[in-house]
Amino acid sequence: MTPQPAERAGLTMADVARLADVSVMTVSNVVNDRAERVSAETRRRVQAVIASTGYRVNVPARQLRQGRTGSIVLAVPDFASAYFGELGARLAERLRPHGFRLVMELTRGTLDDELATLSSPHLDGHDAIILSMTAGTARDLADAQPRKPLVVIGERSVPPGFDHVAMDNIGGARLATDALLDAGARRIAVIGGQLDGPESMPVLRTQGYRDALASRSVPLDESLVVAGGVGLADGERAIRALIKAGVKFDAVFGLTDAAALGAMSALAAAGLRIPHDVKVVGWDNTELATYAIPPLSSVEPDNEAIADGIVRLLLRRLDDADAPAETTAPPARMVHRESTR
Template sequence: MAVTMNDVARAAGVSLKTVSNVLNDYEFIRPATRQRVQDAIAELGYEANLTARSLRSGKTHMLGLVLSDLAAPYYAELASRLMTTAERRGYRVLVEQSGALEANELGALQDPLRQLTDGLLFTPLVMGADAVVSHRGTKPVVLLGEHILGPRLDLVTMRNQDAAQALTAHLLAGGRRRIAVLGAQPGESAGSAGLRLNGYRSALEDAGVPFDPALVAPGEWRRDGGAAAVAGLLERGVPFDGVFGLNDALALGAMHELLVRGVKVPRDVAVVGFDDIDEARFSSPSLTTVAPGMDEIAERSIGLLIDRIDGLEARVDGVHAEAGFVLKIRDSAP
C-alpha cells in the first residue's frame, strides 16, 4: 500500500504527532527534528491521504459550484475564472449543472456530495429565496446573480439595472426609438431579466420614449432562443429598429436571424447584448455589449465564501457585493 504517516514517523524516529506537526506547519518544532521528518518524507515519497485528512478534520478544501449549463459561454467563462481564482486560494471547484430545473437546483443544495465541499457558489435560476434559505444546510452558501434577493443570503452580483440602462441609452442616443427586448416577459421585475428590463425602461423614460410591451419577447437565454424571439417579432409584424438581447447569446442568435432574413445590422436594426463573452468581439458585425466585471465577481465571490468558511466573515445578515461594468461599443450598435 501507499506510504503512511506511520512509516514516516518510524523512519524519522519520532511520533505520529510530530510528523503531523511538520506537515501542518506547526511553529514550535526543533529545526533538527523538522529536518529529519522532512528527509524521511522525501526519501519515502510520502504523500498525505486527503480522504483521511478530511474525515478527521472535517475540511475538504473544495468549493461546489452550481450553475445551469456549463456549455453556455457566460457560465463556461465564469467557471473557468472561478476555478483559477479558487486555486490561488488553495481550493478546488466541483461543478454541478442544474439545467435551470427547480428540482435539480433543490437537488444540488441537498446533494450528499455537498459533504465533499466546504462551501457552495450557487446560481439559482428558478428557486425562490425562502427555499434556498430553508435548504441551504449549515455550510456557507454564496449566491451568484440575482434571481434571488434575501437579506439573509450572501450575494455577489453585477449592476444589472444600471448597465442595461446605459446600453439602452446608447441605442437611444443613436436615434433608435423602437427597441425590442429579448429574453423577458413584459411584466417581469425580478431576477436578472427583471432588473435588466427595469434598466431598459428607465432609459426609455429618461428619453421620453413610451414603453411598448409588444416589443418585449420572451425566450431561452441561448442563441436559438434569440433567433426564435426575433423571428416571432418579425412574423407578428412588430416594427423595431433596435434589439436588446438580455444576454449575448440571445443577441447573437437574434443578429444571425436578422441577417439571414436580409435585415441589415446596424443599418436597419442595431443590436446589443449583455455579458461581453469572447464571441462578442468576433461576431460579424462585432457585438456592442456590457462587460459585467466577471473578474471582480470571481474574486469577490470566492473571497467571501472562503471568509465565511474560515469564520472571518461573521455578519448574520447576508453580505451583498456588486461589481462594476464597462460598456463595450462595437459595430452592431456604434
C-alpha cells in the same frame, strides 16, 4: 543561514515562525491572507523568510486536519452558456492557489435540482457551494438551511444571513438602452424581456430598459418586449417572430450575448444589415462577442470583480462561519463595438 534545498522539503510553519521570530499563528495569518491581523512590518518579515526558504503550505495535510475535501461546487442552470463557462474558468483559476478544485454541476434551472444541490447528503462530498439560483425563492433558500458555506449568485432575492453576488441589472440595462438611443434607435426590441413578475434577471433588465426609455421620453411599445429564453435559438426565434408579425424595430437588446448572437443570425438571414438597418447590443461581454460579425457591443457586468467577490466571500465564510453576510453587485459598463456604430 538560509536552508539548502534538501532542507526546504521538510520545512514547517513552526520553522518559518522561528526564523522570522514570530508566532506560528502569525505565520498562519500571513499565508492565509488575514492581513488585518498582522502589521505590515511583520507581514513583510514573514514573507521574506517564506521567499528565501521556499516554504510551501502543505495543502492536502491542512485540508485533512480541517476535515475538508478541497472541492467547491459551482451549480449552474446551463452548461452550454458561454457566460457560465467563462465564470467557471475564472473561479477555478482563483481557487487553485488556495488548494481548492472547482466542480461544476447542472441544475437545469429547476427548483428540484437547485434544492437537491443544497441537500445534506450531496454537500458531504464538498467544502462549499456557489449556486446560481434561477428557480428558487428566498423562502426556498431559508427552508433548505444548507450546512456548508454558500455563496448565491444571480438576481433572485436572498434571505438575511446568506452571501450574495449579483449584477447591476437595472444600471447595465440602462447603459445598453442609452447606447442604442444615442446611436439613433427608437424602436428597440428586447430579447428575453419580462414586463412584470417576481424579481429576476429578465424583470430587472427590462426595468432598466424601461427607465432609459422614460428618461428620453421614448414611449414603451410592449410588442417589442419578447419574453422567452435567452439562448442562441431563443434570440433567433424572437427576431423571426417579430419580422413575421410585422413589428417594426431598428435595434435589438439581447439580455445575454447568446440571445443577441442568435438575433444577429436571424437578421442576416432576413437581409438586414448590422448596424446600418438594425443595431444590436448584448450582455455579459463574453469572448464570443468579439468574434461576431460585426463584433457585438455588450454590457460588461465586471466579470473579474464578480469572480473576485465570489471567491473572497467563499474563503471568508470557510474561515469564519459566523462572519456577517454580505451582498455585492459591481457596477456595469458598456463596451462599444461595431454592432452599434
